[in-house]
Amino acid sequence: MAQYLFIYHGGSKMPTDPAEMEQIMAAWGAWFGGLGDAVIHPGNPVGNSQTVSADGVADNGGANPASGFSIIEAADMGAAVAAAKNCPMITVGSGTVEVAPIVEL
Secondary structure, three states, X not given: OEEEEEEEEOOOXXXXXXXXXHHHHHHHHHHHHHHHHHEEEEEEEOOOOOEEEOOEXXXXXXXXXXXXXXXXXXXXXXXXXXXXXXXHHHHOOOOEEEEEEOOOO
8 A cells, every 4th residue: 555645725714613613623533534544644734834946935835835734545546536535625625635645765
C-alpha cells in the first residue's frame, strides 16, 4: 500500500456557533472513522503560509494556499481519490482536496 498526502485548500471559515462547530467536527470524525487504519496521520489545519522563491518571500501562501493536511494509505491513486471525494472539506465545506502520492526514496 502506498501513502498519499491530502492537502486541503480553502474551506469554510471556522464557525463561531458551537452547534455548527460540533456538526463539522462530527463529520470529520465520521470520515476518519470510515477510513479506519488507512489514516496514517490525521493531520491538522495550517496557518497562513509564506511562499519562498528565487524572487523572494511572498506572505500570501500563493495562488491556492493550503488550509490543512492528512496522510492516508491506499492501494492506488484511484482509491485515494475515492476516499478524498467523501472528505468534509468537500461535502461540508467549500474547499478542495489535492491528492499526491508520497514517493519513497
